[in-house]
Amino acid sequence: MARIKRPRKILNPPSIKGFKPYGSDADLRSADPVTVLFEEYEALRLSDYDRLNHHQASIMMGVSRPTFTRIYAAALQKIAIAFVEGRKIAIEGGKVYFDSEWHHCNACGCYFNQPDKNIANPLCPLCGSEKISDYEFSGSPQYSRFSDGKCKCPECEYEQAHQPGLPCKAQACPQCGHAMIRAGAPRRNHKTKQR
Amino acid sequence: MRIAMASTGNSLEAKIDTSFGRCAWFVIYDTSNGGIEFIPNPTKGVEDHAGQSAVEFIKERNVSKIISGDFGLKIKxxxxxxxxxxxxxxxxxxxxxxxxxxxxxxxx
Structure with missing residues (x-):
């Protein structure tokens, strides 16, 4: 069985859905469109429009450098087919997720993101203020402030602060080495789990 | 437009919850008619993947914004x-x- 594809990170969906050829017998030939995937569009954008090298672009998309090069090669191949054979290009599909930037409202102090990137200057969604600044943070803002969750050892009742993003099950108890569980969560019935 | 909020309780006086996946209640506010709906969070006590399950739960309610004190790393x-x-x-x-x-x- 093939390995599962890693989802590719895309900053913006393309502003158009595709391209149509024009010319003498374009209408006859363009019946069957070439499908360019979102990830291929993004690879082309990062590499040739933003002029990043494949290594930088692969980090932006969250894939390995060789994978990025394959995606990019597929994009060029498809565009070449469309150009030579005079076919339509449709940009759709692919295993992708979209990413967005964080903003900070200076009036009410909230943080928000803007998934719809057609809005250039967003207003604060809470208080409607225009005093918005960009906020640089990977993940979630103010992350450490509220991590009040605890990991608990089901064997010896040892507790430690929960590390955000790390499953409790992946933590070993420093006292007895047993896998930890989330404090407060009901312990799973091992018999029902096996079934 | 429907807006979801993570709440610590099921009254208007309840405070905003500081976690999204393990918040106590979800409040759904409908801006078109002013309707307010309180839903207990089914993923409050789960052991792991609370955030992902909460997203699955909330997306069926057609909300376009979520307000919370904080969100986990995998939610965005x-x-x-x-x-x-x-x-x-x-x-x-x-x-x-x-x-x-x-x-x-x-x-x-």
């Missing part, structure tokens, strides 16, 4: 793909009532 890519806006309230003493007043004022 999911919500970005679903085109749902996240709003992180900095002041966690704000009540649900207060936030609804802000939203009403912002709309008018």
């Amino acid at each position: 890519p999911m919500l970005d793909s679903l085109n749902i806006q996240m709003i992180v309230v900095n002041d966690n003493t704000l009540t649900i009532h207060h936030i609804i007043q802000l939203l009403k004022k912002e709309e008018s």
Whole structure:
């Protein structure tokens, strides 16, 4: 069985859905469109429009450098087919997720993101203020402030602060080495789990 | 437009919850008719993947914004793909009532 594809990170969906050829017998030939995937569009954008090298672009998309090069090669191949054979290009599909930037409202102090990137200057969604600044943070803002969750050892009742993003099950108890569980969560019935 | 909020209780005086996946209640506010709905969070006590399950739960309610005190690390890519806006309230003493007043004022 093939390995599962890693989802590719895309900053913006393309502003158009595709391209149509024009010319003498374009209408006859363009019946069957070439499908360019979102990830291929993004690879082309990062590499040739933003002029990043494949290594930088692969980090932006969250894939390995060789994978990025394959995606990019597929994009060029498809565009070449469309150009030579005079076919339509449709940009759709692919295993992708979209990413967005964080903003900070200076009036009410909230943080928000803007998934719809057609809005250039967003207003604060809470208080409607225009005093918005960009906020640089990977993940979630103010992350450490509220991590009040605890990991608990089901064997010896040892507790430690929960590390955000790390499953409790992946933590070993420093006292007895047993896998930890989330404090407060009901312990799973091992018999029902096996079934 | 429907807006979801993570709440510590099922009254308007309840405060905004500081976690999204393990919050006590979800409050869904409908800006078109002013309707407010309180739903207990089914993923409150789960051992792991509370955030992902909460996103699955909330996306069926057709919300376009989610307000919470904080979100986990894995939530943002999911919500970005679903085109749902996240709003992180900095002041966690704000009540649900207060936030609804802000939203009403912002709309008018």
